Amino acid sequence: MDERKNAEHFLDLIQKSRRGKFKLYIGMSAGVGKTYRMLQEAHTLLRNGIDVKIGYVETHKRPETHALLDGLPLIPRRKLFYKGKELEELDLQAIINLRPEVVIVDELAHTNIEGSNNEKRWQDVLDILDAGINVISAVNIQHIESLNEEVREITGIDVQERVPDSVVAQADEVVNIDLTAEDLIDRLKEGKIYESSKIAAALGNFFKSEHILQLRELALKEVASQVQRKVETEVVLTRNIKKERFLACISSNEKTAKNVIRKTARLANYYKWYVMYVQIPKESPDKIALDKQRHLINNFKLATELGAEIIKVKAKNTTKAIIKECEDRKITTVCIGKPHLNLAKIILATDTFNALLNKLSQENIDLVILS
16 A cells, blocks of 8 residues: 555656646736736746747737737637637647747636637646646736635626636746736726726726725735745745644535635635535435535535535534544634524534534634634
């Protein structure tokens, strides 16, 4: 058994060494200069003898950005017909066949046209990295999966194109492209982000100063947490630090579960974390409603995309099942949703809840109740 594990570990090391390096620019919104910086970097690499090519860049007709394409080798885009129109898409196979040292791939959250190799551009990027090609890409903070709820609360917009946190976590280098709210709004007013017909609408919606400030804070926190993750995983620490492990406990309640998953993902971020669902007898497959089953499957998928390991347990006593998993997996923090119960149910559940609190207290495990 040990020999097989050692062989698998060595194979994993070999595969990682063959994999391309991944650099990701993160910005608080469109127009901060992510594409501009990527193209500047491409020119620097080219001057230093690096075989760099443009796989896909979207300049949005911004003159300063478009001018930087001059002199950079482009990989022709793949042409696809969709609903009677000829459209262009990143040519994944051409990139893999040409095997440049570095390829620039913009707009990581983009949804590919039907008929493409993958549904999402971030999946294309993972394929390129697996082929041993280095990638420089960019994404706006509002497209990161675990931030979806926070972004909606800030802007009132439900962003549909999202990138799993597990993909962002694979970046070898994360760079924040930062601007003050005033500078970004000035760029917008000067016509450097959108054409003149769209400026007034943008100023009244997404580009409000209070929105930009909050999105800027999210971007700064995200990059800081990615740096912390690299410190945790790559820097040899001389101190004896307890490894954090998070356990998110969910029910079949779709909204509560989704909230617990996303919020725990933010707390855990660069730590090991699990999502646990205890299937009590009344929620066995033959008794639970089909819509609840569907919600559970969707929530498991969300948790996996955010980097969690799923634990499904059948038990009559939820508290005992949680305590057992905490012991087996050396959990340091348990996250649960705020209970939506009437007073009678709370009184009936008091003994059970106290048993959980007492056990967690004895084991020095933190309990976080998420609103």
